[in-house]
Amino acid sequence: MPESKARNKGGYEAPRAKAAAQKPNGRFFAPTMVTFLLIGLAWIVTYYLTQGKYPVPNIDDWNLVIGIGIALIGFGMLTRWR
Template identity: 85%
Template sequence: MPESKQRNKGGYEAPRAKTAVQKPNGRFFAPIMVGFLILGLAWIVAYYLTTGDYPVPNINDWNLVIGIGIALCGFGMLTRWR
């Protein structure tokens, strides 16, 4: 019967976890993020200051939904900022 190979009798070393190095965001990321936040705020302010006539007439309260949606894009980008 063939004999098995001899093992190295060194001490046990636990396997090391692989750490994923995350790259920083590009130079464009922060200005776009801030732009979304400001644009969403400006959209909502314009809606309230014009008593619902602008930025898009005849869609009434949907202007709020659009403004909040734009601002949420900016907040979503904030969670990914490194």
């Protein structure tokens, strides 16, 4: 009967993290991220409090899309924050 190849019985080595090689974000990144999140929130709150008349009149529910889009930019930045 043929013998199987011997296994390497060395310990497990975890892959090295690539994050250590990446540069941290600039000083502007966190304030910009928070600003986008707050502007998106303010846009949506303004839309609901004014019953759809503001922030941009005559586009109705598209104000929600704009507010959520601005907030999504902030959330996207959150995923890149180091």
